[in-house]
Every structure is written in structure tokens, then in C-alpha cells.
Amino acid sequence: MNIRDIVIGANASIYYRMDFRKIKGVFYPRTDEQVQEAVAWARERGYDVTPKGGGSGLSGACTGGDRDRVMISSLQMKEVLSVSKDQGYVDVQPGATPDEINVLLAPLKMKFYVTPSSRDVATVGGMLNTDGGGNDAWVNGTMRDNTLRAKIVLYDGRLITVEQKSVKSSDSQLESDLNSVGMTINDVASSHGTLGFVTELRLSIRPIVQERLIGGLAEYRDSDELGSTLRRMIETKSPVKYGEAIVAAHPDVRGELRPPELILEFPEDYASNLENITHFRKLTAEELAKLKDVRLKLPKRNPKKGLQLALFEDYGFYGDGLKMIQEGVAGIDLLLKKHGFVPFAKYGHAPSKWYLGNNAAAYGIILHSREIRPEGITKAEVFKAVMELVDLCEEAGITPKPEHKWPYNDKVKNDRIQQIREVIGEGFNTFVLQSDCNVVLSSMV
Ligand SMILES: Cc1cc2nc3c(=O)[nH]c(=O)nc-3n(C[C@H](O)[C@H](O)[C@H](O)COP(=O)(O)OP(=O)(O)OC[C@H]3O[C@@H](n4cnc5c(N)ncnc54)[C@H](O)[C@@H]3O)c2cc1C
Numbered sequence: 001m002n003i004r005d006i007v008i009g010a011n012a013s014i015y016y017r018m019d020f021r022k023i024k025g026v027f028y029p030r031t032d033e034q035v036q037e038a039v040a041w042a043r044e045r046g047y048d049v050t051p052k053g054g055g056s057g058l059s060g061a062c063t064g065g066d067r068d069r070v071m072i073s074s075l076q077m078k079e080v081l082s083v084s085k086d087q088g089y090v091d092v093q094p095g096a097t098p099d100e101i102n103v104l105l106a107p108l109k110m111k112f113y114v115t116p117s118s119r120d121v122a123t124v125g126g127m128l129n130t131d132g133g134g135n136d137a138w139v140n141g142t143m144r145d146n147t148l149r150a151k152i153v154l155y156d157g158r159l160i161t162v163e164q165k166s167v168k169s170s171d172s173q174l175e176s177d178l179n180s181v182g183m184t185i186n187d188v189a190s191s192h193g194t195l196g197f198v199t200e201l202r203l204s205i206r207p208i209v210q211e212r213l214i215g216g217l218a219e220y221r222d223s224d225e226l227g228s229t230l231r232r233m234i235e236t237k238s239p240v241k242y243g244e245a246i247v248a249a250h251p252d253v254r255g256e257l258r259p260p261e262l263i264l265e266f267p268e269d270y271a272s273n274l275e276n277i278t279h280f281r282k283l284t285a286e287e288l289a290k291l292k293d294v295r296l297k298l299p300k301r302n303p304k305k306g307l308q309l310a311l312f313e314d315y316g317f318y319g320d321g322l323k324m325i326q327e328g329v330a331g332i333d334l335l336l337k338k339h340g341f342v343p344f345a346k347y348g349h350a351p352s353k354w355y356l357g358n359n360a361a362a363y364g365i366i367l368h369s370r371e372i373r374p375e376g377i378t379k380a381e382v383f384k385a386v387m388e389l390v391d392l393c394e395e396a397g398i399t400p401k402p403e404h405k406w407p408y409n410d411k412v413k414n415d416r417i418q419q420i421r422e423v424i425g426e427g428f429n430t431f432v433l434q435s436d437c438n439v440v441l442s443s444m445v
Pocket of ligand 1 (some may be wrong): 052057
């Protein structure tokens with residue numbers, strides 16, 4: 001492994017042009033003590049610290065922005081430290097991926113149920129810091145629902161353990177101060193590396209359930225009809241295990257797809273109840289596998305002309321917004337076209353669950369969007385489109401998953417992080433909280 005892996009190679013976001021002279025050190029610790037040493041090295045020189053996991057985050061936070069900084073990678077911290085089948089948890093270092101953890105748990109017939117599409121590269125430390133979830137977050141929750149505690153090295157080198165309802169520390173004053181501000185795992189979830197370096201996590205695990213599942217495909221007149229169906233699934237607490245919506249696909253990739261459509265997987269004995277919510281065609285196991293594969297490959301295919309771009313991830317339609325997806329998508333597409341982009345594909349997890357900046361759970365559809373980027377468009381123009389999309393979503397009550405939104409403008413989350421940093425100190429990923437975060441990121445497109 002070399003410096004390219006950590007600062008360039010692994011960064012899935014659109015923010016990748018950086019001034020490498022500002023990266024003053026790169027550390028690959030293996031233990032808590034080595035993390036403390038790396039943090040001390042940065043602190044003594046007045047540098048910021050940017051934690052980095054698999055680099056699959058899309059907000060740009062794992063780059064560290066424009067600060068003089070030290071990068072600390074978790075990629076050498078992959079150990080599974082202990083497993084308790086009886087109590088249903090696994091203790092792991094932050095650099096382990098869900099796939100790696102689940103390979104070890106399989107012989108015990110246990111599973112860690114947070115499995116994003118990026119589960120082969122995303123680390124659990126990074127996933128907690130973006131509050132990641134899989135396409136079954138609807139039933140299995142996001143990282144915050146599945147992390148019982150997280151051990152964190154702070155900028156001043158002290159250690160805290162943040163649990164679901166409180167904080168523990170060998171420093172009793174610090175423990176009491178953090179409990180007075182009510183710090184919990186909700187604060188670490190989606191904190192984008194701004195609090196400290198997570199060195200260990202206790203994750204919930206549950207038995208692998210052997211259920212007979214079957215597949216179904218539902219096609220809709222328009223996206224509003226699809227949204228209303230999702231709403232009914234949510235209201236009736238449907239046991240659908242897997243749901244993927246394809247809302248739009250460009251002719252270059254459409255093939256046999258007939259969007260808007262919903263690919264579903266559910267317990268066999270739920271089929272008749274589902275028929276009361278939506279019409280659908282049952283799929284054979286082969287047909288379901290093929291459709292899942294088509295969906296997975298959508299973001300990996302390129303248009304015949306121009307380049308595909310993940311301009312802005314994760315539009316979250318929920319509540320009444322579910323009945324008006326068509327209008328929302330049309331508005332988004334109009335804005336994209338105004339900026340010269342051609343809408344390419346829109347698809348997403350549905351029904352899904354995510355959390356708003358105030359920690360309230362939202363249930364609906366998380367829609368990913370891919371556009372065709374024309375030749376010659378400048379980075380300032382790309383970023384301007386991102387910012388206008390954030391504003392449009394804000395006005396329309398469409399809440400993007402915090403991953404992409406709050407580093408720019410989720411004031412509630414931002415204020416809360418600032419409140420906690422008043423107790424624990426600053427120094428971790430500071431650019432994310434600065435008012436000019438947008439300007440910094442726009443220079444990195
Ligand atoms: C193809 C693809 C598919 C994806 N699918 C999904 C999906 O289905 N669901 C989903 O939720 N997301 C998805 N994502 C987004 C991404 O995988 C998640 O955001 C993931 O949680 C990031 O994990 P990471 O280890 O790559 O973190 P990084 O990108 O390295 O970092 C993300 C943030 O976490 C911080 N961080 C990393 N490690 C630590 C640590 N040890 N301590 C403190 N802070 C830390 C970083 O500073 C940064 O702010 C996808 C991304 C891609 C590219």
C-alpha cells in the first residue's frame with residue numbers, strides 16, 4: 001500500500017483534485033496506541049486530522065479538504081476482536097468491511113445486517129461516520145441502529161466510548177461533560193470524521209434467518225403511483241426484504257427495463273397481502289437474480305456519448321413527498337438540463353430508512369441519480385449544479401441522505417457537532433464544518 005491508495009486511489013466522490021503539499025503525514029496504525037501517537041504527531045504540529053476508511057464516501061469528507069492535515073487510515077485495522085453469539089455482538093476494528101465480518105460470522109450462522117452496495121470496500125468506521133445502510137435498511141436499520149458502542153480517540157489523545165444512550169471515559173470530568181450535553185451514538189452517526197478517530201466498534205449481530213423468499217416485479221404508470229405503493233408498504237409495515245426502484249433509464253441503458261418499476265423480494269407467505277397493495281408479476285429465482293444484476297450494473301454502464309457522472313447522490317422522498325415523486329424528479333431533471341447535463345439513470349432503495357439531521361427516522365425511497373456530463377463543462381459549473389440541487393431538494397422537502405447534504409448545509413447537525421466539539425476540542429476534519437466548505441469542495445471537482 002502507498003500514499004496513492006489513501007489520498008488519491010480510493011476516493012469515490014467527485015472531489016478529488018487536491019493540493020498534496022498540504023498532506024503533511026499519512027499513518028496506517030494497527031492499535032489504539034498507534035492512533036494516539038499519530039494524532040499526537042499532528043497535534044504537536046498544529047495539523048488537522050482526517051480519518052479515512054475505504055474512501056467510498058461521496059461527500060468528499062474523507063479528503064480533508066484544503067487544510068494542512070494528517071491522514072489516518074483504518075485499512076490496517078481490520079481485526080475482529082471478539083464475537084458473542086449469545087449476546088449478539090461482534091467487536092471489530094474500524095477498517096473491517098461488512099463482507100469481511102460476515103465471512104467470519106457465517107460458520108456461526110450469524111450475520112451483521114448492515115450491508116450497503118459498497119460492502120466489499122466500505123469500512124464499518126466509515127459507515128458509522130456516514131450512517132450507511134443497505135437496500136434492506138428498511139427492515140435492518142442503518143449503522144446507528146446496529147452499533148452498540150464506538151471507541152474514539154479524540155484530538156487531545158483521550159479515549160471515549162460512546163454508547164447508544166451515554167458516554168464512558170476514564171476521565172470522569174470528560175464523561176460527565178459529555179453526558180451533560182447528551183452525547184450518544186446518534187451524534188457519531190453521520191459526523192463525517194469531525195469528532196475523532198473510531199478505533200473499535202461493537203456491532204449487533206443476529207442469526208441468519210432461513211426464510212423462503214420469492215421475487216416480484218411491479219410496473220407503474222408513473223413515479224407517483226410507485227410512491228403511493230411505497231407509502232402503503234410503509235404504513236402497513238410490510239415485511240418486504242429487498243426493494244429496488246428504477247425510476248428512469250436513458251435509451252442507451254434501458255434494454256428491457258420499463259421504468260418506473262419496483263423489484264421486490266419478500267417472504268412467500270406474504271404474496272397475497274402484497275397483492276392487496278400492488279399488482280406485480282412473480283419472478284423465478286433466475287429472473288430475480290438477473291434483475292438485481294441489471295440494477296447493480298446500471299451505475300457502472302456508460303452512455304454512448306459523454307461520461308456518466310454521480311453528480312449528486314441520494315434524494316430522499318418520504319411522507320407526502322412519496323405521492324409527488326414525478327414532480328420532484330421532473331424538477332431535478334429540468335435543473336440538470338439547464339446546466340447542460342443529460343439525465344441518465346435514476347434508481348434506488350425502496351422502501352428505505354434513513355435519519356434526518358435532528359435524528360428523526362425517515363421512511364421512503366432513496367433515489368440515486370446518474371447524469372451524462374458533456375465535454376468541456378467546468379468544475380465550477382458542476383459544483384454550481386450540485387448546490388442548486390441541494391437548494392431545490394430543500395425547498396421541495398426532498399431530503400437527501402445526510403451523507404451528501406449536511407457537510408454543506410444541514411444546520412441542525414452542524415450546530416450539534418459544534419456543541420460537542422466545544423467539550424472535546426477541535427482538530428478533526430475541520431473543513432467540513434467551515435462556512436466555506438462549499439467553496440473548498442467546488443475547487444476540488
Ligand atoms: C458504488 C458505491 C455504492 C455505495 N452504496 C451505498 C449504499 O448502498 N448505502 C450507503 O449508505 N452508502 C453507499 N455508498 C457510500 C459509501 O460506501 C458509504 O458512505 C460508506 O459508509 C463509506 O465508508 P468508507 O469506509 O469508504 O469511508 P470513507 O469514504 O473513507 O470516509 C467516509 C467518512 O467517514 C470518516 N471516517 C472513515 N473512517 C473513520 C474512522 N475510523 N473514524 C472516524 N471517521 C472515519 C471519514 O473522515 C469521512 O468523513 C456507496 C458508495 C459507492 C462508491
